[in-house]
């Protein structure tokens with residue numbers, strides 16, 4: 427059957443209602459529940475019945491949860507290929523309180539929410555009353571975008587002749603470590619070689635937020651994200667002898683204070699600024715109560731950036747740590763001198779020294795102390811911890827902390843010091859504007875979309891260089907030189923079997939990217955919702971227009 431606009435919109439509805447009902451919670455075995463949904467989806471279409479090697483499930487590499495990337499390829503005339511991506515994992519529903527059982531059933535959830543207007547804000551109340559929005563977990567983020575892509579693939583698969591090629595990738599784990607997309611890069615490389623494909627555009631369909639009703643937003647890039655750790659090794663002392671040691675809590679607190687929402691970390695691109703950094707974790711390493719200061723403290727700083735390289739970020743953070751050290755040293759010396767005078771003694775300056783090392787600097791020092799045998803020791807420690815992580819005995823951050831401590835334990839320096847580096851996940855910032863060759867690969871997407879929407883609906887689209895919600899588009903192209911990549915790898919203790927980014931394959935499949943998704947609100951909240959008109963009419967029409975123009979242009 428050929429699919430008219432009306433059947434496509436009905437298809438989106440049918441697909442979405444089934445897709446939404448699957449509670450594919452991120453980073454759980456529940457994500458595998460989509461396997462049957464995709465088996466049904468592909469097996470029902472005659473194109474895929476006769477082209478059984480044009481779809482499949484590709485295993486996520488070294489995944490303890492055994493999840494898959496589900497993919498389908500509509501192969502047509504020529505080599506030009508558009509890749510559509512979306513993630514099928516959703517965040518948990520803990521914040522749905524007494525409405526958990528309705529989280530995946532929009533009609534029922536809406537009915538229940540209407541009985542509880544007191545708990546909704548003004549905007550959610552108005553949207554609920556209007557009937558124009560679809561409420562529920564995964565409606566905005568992002569099964570609607572997924573349903574649009576699948577309905578379009580179904581449409582392209584139903585026509586007799588087709589110009590170009592379209593691939594849809596349905597990905598797990600986006601809300602966690604993006605292990606789906608990091609594996610899918612290798613799948614794209616394989617498909618490219620097997621079918622001689624020329625990748626010209628990657629389209630993601632994450633929801634977008636709006637400031638006004640008739641101004642949509644498209645993004646030709648995606649913000650970068652780094653998870654930076656600061657490990658402070660103090661000098662343990664009895665609390666009654668505080669000036670004989672260094673409390674790592676006070677130093678880490680000072681570093682946190684100096685860097686939280688620190689605008690020095692912002693990247694500016696035209697009239698867009700990246701998001702200021704924030705600390706997502708801050709703890710000391712003491713296991714039990716005693717009357718000593720802790721031996722160490724550790725914190726994790728979330729840095730969202732556009733184009734800063736790993737080295738740029740390390741340099742900035744190192745400087746901030748050095749400033750904090752100077753501040754703490756001054757405070758300690760002033761307090762110590764005054765304390766000594768009050769006790770009738772003549773003060774002498776405190777003598778400890780402190781330095782900041784990157785993880786790779788520390789690694790090299792320990793390697794020179796212990797020789798080649800150290801590398802095998804480190805790999806062994808890493809494997810042991812990896813097993814504990816796979817068995818869910820420790821989380822990723824604890825594994826990182828323990829690996830840093832493994833180095834500290836065998837390093838001979840007794841002085842306090844700070845170690846900084848990266849923990850997973852890492853999302854490179856990408857934009858079509860980062861290189862002339864990337865921009866030349868695609869047409870003027872903003873003009874293409876804005877002309878289309880303004881003519882059709884008198885609705886305009888604003889162009890952003892970066893999608894700031896963090897997305898899998900970060901792995902659509904390679905934006906770092908070799909040194910930056912190496913610097914990231916050598917400063918990430920967990921880099922290896924457990925976590926890696928296929929930079930080589932990304933270089934091979936590199937293509938421009940764009941996010942075109944429906945208008946959504948309150949992502950991850952109980953009132954998560956998406957605008958029906960976008961899901962069932964406008965967004966699919968825009969994406970179809972972009973695909974047509976790209977493949978035929």
Ligand SMILES: [Zn+2]
Pocket residue numbers: 513567568600632
């Ligand atoms: Zn999302």
